[in-house]
Amino acid sequence: MLEVSGLTRRFGEMVAVDDVSFPVPSGGLTGFVGGNGAGKTTTMRMIMGVLAAHAGTVSWQGHEVTREDRRRFGYMPEERGLYPKQPILDQLVYLARLRGMSTAEARREISALLERFGLGGRMKDPLEKLSLGNQQRVQIIAALVPAPMALILDEPFSGLDPDAIDAMADLLREHARDGVPVVFSSHQLDLVDRLCDRLVVMARGRVVTQGTGEELRADSALRYRLVLDGDAGWVRDLPGLHVRDVSGPEAEIEVVSPGAEQKLLTEATSRGNVLDFHRVVPRLSEIYREVTA
Amino acid sequence: MTTVKTRNQPVWQIVARREIAVRATDKSTLIGTAVMLAVIVGVLGFTAWSESREKTYDLAYSATVSEAMVEGIAERASDIDEKVSIEPVEVADEDAARLALEEEQADAYLRATSDGWTLVSLEEADSDLRDVVDQAIQEIVLAGNAQAAGTSAAVLTEGSQVAFDQIEGDSELSAIRWIVGYALAIVFYFASIMFGMTLANSVVEEKQSRIVEMIAAAVPLRQLLAGKIIGNAVIAVGQMLIYVAVGLVGLSLTDFSFALPALSGAIGWFVVFFLIGFVVLSTLWAVAGALASRTEDLQSSSTPITMLLMVMFFGALYLDGIGEVIGSYVPPLSAVLMPMRLVEGTAAWWEPIIAVVLLLAFGVALVRLAERLYSRALLQTGGQLSLKAAWRLEE
Numbered sequence: 001m002l003e004v005s006g007l008t009r010r011f012g013e014m015v016a017v018d019d020v021s022f023p024v025p026s027g028g029l030t031g032f033v034g035g036n037g038a039g040k041t042t043t044m045r046m047i048m049g050v051l052a053a054h055a056g057t058v059s060w061q062g063h064e065v066t067r068e069d070r071r072r073f074g075y076m077p078e079e080r081g082l083y084p085k086q087p088i089l090d091q092l093v094y095l096a097r098l099r100g101m102s103t104a105e106a107r108r109e110i111s112a113l114l115e116r117f118g119l120g121g122r123m124k125d126p127l128e129k130l131s132l133g134n135q136q137r138v139q140i141i142a143a144l145v146p147a148p149m150a151l152i153l154d155e156p157f158s159g160l161d162p163d164a165i166d167a168m169a170d171l172l173r174e175h176a177r178d179g180v181p182v183v184f185s186s187h188q189l190d191l192v193d194r195l196c197d198r199l200v201v202m203a204r205g206r207v208v209t210q211g212t213g214e215e216l217r218a219d220s221a222l223r224y225r226l227v228l229d230g231d232a233g234w235v236r237d238l239p240g241l242h243v244r245d246v247s248g249p250e251a252e253i254e255v256v257s258p259g260a261e262q263k264l265l266t267e268a269t270s271r272g273n274v275l276d277f278h279r280v281v282p283r284l285s286e287i288y289r290e291v292t293a
Numbered sequence: 294m295t296t297v298k299t300r301n302q303p304v305w306q307i308v309a310r311r312e313i314a315v316r317a318t319d320k321s322t323l324i325g326t327a328v329m330l331a332v333i334v335g336v337l338g339f340t341a342w343s344e345s346r347e348k349t350y351d352l353a354y355s356a357t358v359s360e361a362m363v364e365g366i367a368e369r370a371s372d373i374d375e376k377v378s379i380e381p382v383e384v385a386d387e388d389a390a391r392l393a394l395e396e397e398q399a400d401a402y403l404r405a406t407s408d409g410w411t412l413v414s415l416e417e418a419d420s421d422l423r424d425v426v427d428q429a430i431q432e433i434v435l436a437g438n439a440q441a442a443g444t445s446a447a448v449l450t451e452g453s454q455v456a457f458d459q460i461e462g463d464s465e466l467s468a469i470r471w472i473v474g475y476a477l478a479i480v481f482y483f484a485s486i487m488f489g490m491t492l493a494n495s496v497v498e499e500k501q502s503r504i505v506e507m508i509a510a511a512v513p514l515r516q517l518l519a520g521k522i523i524g525n526a527v528i529a530v531g532q533m534l535i536y537v538a539v540g541l542v543g544l545s546l547t548d549f550s551f552a553l554p555a556l557s558g559a560i561g562w563f564v565v566f567f568l569i570g571f572v573v574l575s576t577l578w579a580v581a582g583a584l585a586s587r588t589e590d591l592q593s594s595s596t597p598i599t600m601l602l603m604v605m606f607f608g609a610l611y612l613d614g615i616g617e618v619i620g621s622y623v624p625p626l627s628a629v630l631m632p633m634r635l636v637e638g639t640a641a642w643w644e645p646i647i648a649v650v651l652l653l654a655f656g657v658a659l660v661r662l663a664e665r666l667y668s669r670a671l672l673q674t675g676g677q678l679s680l681k682a683a684w685r686l687e688e
Contacts, residue, residue: 048510050672067513075510081502086315097307098511142507 001025002065002150002181006056007046009039016042018205019056024150024181024198029172031196032185033288038202040185041078044154047183048075060150071099074148078155078185080139082127088138089114089123096145106145113141117167133161140168151175153184157191169195189285199284201291209291216287222255227276228268238264252280304512308520309527312495316528325487326532330539337543344548346376350422353382353390353399362410363403366429373425401426469552474633477563478609480536481629485571485602488529489578492521493591496582496671505671514668522575530568537564559635562645569649570628573656574598576663583670583683590677597680605629622648624655 002024009017017039024030034040045051047058049070058065083091089110096106114120117137119130127135136159143153151172157165172195176182183200186192192199200210209216223244226232232251236243240260244252255261268274282290316322354363360383367379382399384390390402394415401414401422412418412426436446499505508517537560545553581595609629612620621630621640631648634640669686670678678686 045506050506050509071511073510075507077503077506077510079503079506082504083498084502094307094311095507095511098304098508 001061002047002183003059004043004047004056005059007043007053007058008055009042009046009051010054015205017046020202020205020207021056022200022207022210024183026179026181027176028182028197029176029195030181030183030198030200031192031284032183032200032202033187033189033192034185034202035292037204039205040202041154043202044152044183044185045077047152048073050077069149072146072149074143074151074153076139076143076153076156082135082138082142084128085126087124088119088127088130091127092138092142092145095142099146101146109145109147110141113144117141132159133164136160136164140171144171148175148180151180151182151184153182155186156184157186157188165191189283189288193284196284199288201288203292209287213284216284217282220282220287220290222261223280223282224253224255224261224264225276225278225280226251226253226264226268226274228271229273229275230271234267234271235264238267249275304516305520305523308517309524312521312524313527315495316491316524322528326535329532329536333536333539334543337540337547341543341547347378348376348419348421349378349380350400350419351380351382351398352422352426353384353393353402355384355386355390355402356405358405359403362405362430362433365433366403366426369429369432370425373428374421377421377425379425466552466555469549470556470637473552473556473560474636475610477560477632477636478606478629480533481567481570482602482606484529484533484567485574486599488525488571489574489581489598490591490595492525492575493578493582493585493595494588495521495525496579496667497585497588497591500583500585500671501587509672514671515664518576518579518664518667522572522579525575526568526572529571530564533564533567555638556636559632559638562635563632565649566628566632566645566652569652569656570625573625573628573652573659574602576660576667577601580663580666580670580683583667584678584680586673586677594677601625609633622651624652627652 003022004024005021007017007020008015020039020043022030032040032044042051046053046056047065049058049065049067060066060069082088082095086094089107092110092114093103093106096110097103101109111120111123114123117134117140119134119137122130122134127138130138140156143151153172156168156172160168169191172182172184176197196213198210198212199216201208209219211219221242226235228249228251230249232246232249235241235246235251235253238260240255240257241264242254242256244254246252253261253264265274265277268277352363352366354360360381363379363381367381370377370379382393384393384399384402387402387404390399390404390413393399394402394413397415401412401418403426404411404413410430412423432446435449439446439449499508505517508514541553541557541560544550577598578595581591581598584594585591605626606629608620608626612630617630617634620626621634621644627648631640631645635645666680666683670683673683673686
């Protein structure tokens with residue numbers, strides 16, 4: 001498990017990251033969300049040791065992370081790129097060697113990954129000759145060799161086409177299943193919703209909420225959706241409820257005092273037909289909007 | 294999870310190997326080297342060829358008085374300059390001579406005047422031809438005048454010989470020392486600029502393409518810097534050794550080969566100073582690269598170091614006497630001036646040793662400073678940084 005505790009970083013007077021703590025458990029995907037300037041990239045750079053922390057620690061399997069540990073973390077920076085003019089196999093082997101691999105092993109693993117990503121025939125091509133999507137694939141491979149102990153990916157989905165997004169998602173799930181802690185940041189909330197087991201939400205340099213999907217949903221109020229055959233405007237008059245939305249026969253309410261939803265249902269059936277009444281499970285993206293609002 | 298063997302090869306070696314591999318297969322490097330070699334071989338070859346070439350001049354005359362004089366000159370030519378011979382060409386009159394000159398059937402036309410002779414040529418006559426004609430006419434006229442006065446030329450010029458003797462060295466060797474010294478300064482200047490620019494470019498390339506953040510996450514930036522500088526130095530020194538070797542072999546084939554034994558020690562020192570001076574300046578070039586964000590910024594971020602190189606270069610050209618002696622100890626000027634003094638033969642054996650120690654100490658201090666600037670500026674991608682701003686950055 002990778003764990004971040006109390007990370008803080010200032011740039012002059014501005015506190016970019018303020019006492020940020022969260023775990024990245026093995027065997028799951030942790031989504032890292034927040035608006036621009038929330039402090040995600042700064043946090044990830046501190047995890048990788050590219051930027052020094054003013055306070056706080058990053059620990060790996062219970063001890064403070066070392067440079068050797070970090071050499072085995074797969075990292076995809078937000079601002080990324082490779083050597084434009086060097087053949088892709090050569091530069092991937094070079095990066096793998098910097099991270100402690102022997103040339104022969106690096107060649108073997110990288111060739112296998114290039115084959116898997118459909119780039120087997122282009123190993124000797126310079127990077128700049130590849131399409132942007134393929135360049136992105138090469139960048140992903142750079143983070144995956146040598147087989148990473150943890151994956152720290154800053155916006156790995158940005159700039160990918162839908163097929164590549166699916167391939168990337170499969171890849172992340174695969175690594176998570178193998179027990180690798182994976183944390184990635186993203187602006188695509190639906191994607192985070194679909195993929196992540198845990199969510200860490202940052203705003204203005206602080207963690208505003210975090211937890212598994214269930215934990216986050218448990219924190220938010222119960223919500224129900226009601227559809228009648230007549231006008232639903234009367235729900236506003238009932239006590240113990242917060243009405244989120246009413247339009248014609250439809251209403252969405254939040255329970256303020258427990259049991260109020262039962263009284264609502266009784267009232268509704270006494271007034272006419274109830275076409276639909278069900279609990280609304282908020283999406284992570286909705287939770288995100290609530291906590292960062 | 295598969296385990297990965299960590300080889301014990303230091304990171305800087307991996308970096309240096311990549312630098313060398315990329316550079317050695319780079320077309321512009323290969324073409325540049327080939328062109329430079331062609332220039333060296335061409336210059337030396339031309340020197341050797343023009344030295345050994347015999348020159349024959351066609352000298353035209355029209356009047357009978359001139360015929361005797363031109364034949365006299367032709368007779369004496371090889372005694373005056375062994376590589377010059379004169380071929381008399383008879384023409385009808387002055388107009389015909391002019392035509393012969395214009396049509397390049399003669400190189401010059403000798404005409405008698407009331408008080409002597411005039412050598413007419415289309416453009417300025419070759420100095421070899423002028424010297425031979427001038428000296429031959431003087432000898433012939435002197436001999437004629439002496440005979441008319443009842444004496445001989447030998448008697449008339451007796452006691453007028455001036456011989457030149459210098460106590461230290463010989464003049465021709467001094468000239469060669471001077472030329473070789475300047476040539477070395479020029480080689481240092483151009484090599485520093487050329488390889489420095491390449492290094493700065495490869496630093497900014499890593500910054501511009503953002504790959505540096507992935508490298509920084511894997512290895513200490515100090516090792517990246519060391520690897521880049523060493524790789525670059527290996528290529529530069531390798532190229533320099535090829536040039537020096539070809540130059541020395543070429544020189545040994547010319548008439549200047551007698552100077553080689555006197556210069557070989559100094560040229561050995563030159564390689565030592567070149568290596569140290571080059572590495573010291575390389576760290577500055579790497580900083581210039583790190584301060585820029587894009588290749589376009591490089592021009593301005595490298596201005597301080599190009600200024601420094603200009604100072605070193607012109608210092609080497611214009612300092613002499615006590616200034617040169619002092620300069621030959623002051624780093625980084627000493628990297629150029631001390632080898633020049635050694636080539637000139639004005640430095641004692643212990644002087645280069647002290648200069649090397651000073652240069653090394655200066656280099657170590659500078660490398661530390663440069664390392665701080667380099668590693669802090671490298672991850673700042675928002676435009677060009679000033680030196681002051683880079684120094685104040687936190688890691």
